[in-house]
Amino acid sequence: MAQPKSGAEKKVQKIECPVCGNEVTFTAHFRNEKGRDRKLVDFACDMQGKCGIPSWDPCPFYVLHRENKNISKKG
Secondary structure, eight states: OOOOOTTEEEEEEEEEOTTTSSEEEEEEEEEOOTTSOOEEEEEEETTTTTSSOOTTSOOHHHHHHHHOTTOOOOO
16 A cells, blocks of 8 residues: 555544454545545555455445545544
8 A cells, every 4th residue: 555645634444344244444545635625545444355345346335435524533
C-alpha cells in the first residue's frame, strides 16, 4: 500500500462482516482538498481476498466508505 500524502486522513474501523461472519478491520485513507469533499484514495480489509467476494464484485464496506464520508474512527 502506498503511503498517503500529507493532508490525508486515515480511518480504521472494526466491524462484524456479513460476508465472512467474523470481525474484520477496514482501513481507509481519504485525501482532503480545499473547497471539495474528501476523496477515498485507499481501502483495505484484513480479510481481503479471503472472504469469498469475487474480485469484480465490490465489498459492501468499500461501497459504504465511498458513500459515507463520516465513518467513525475505532481501533
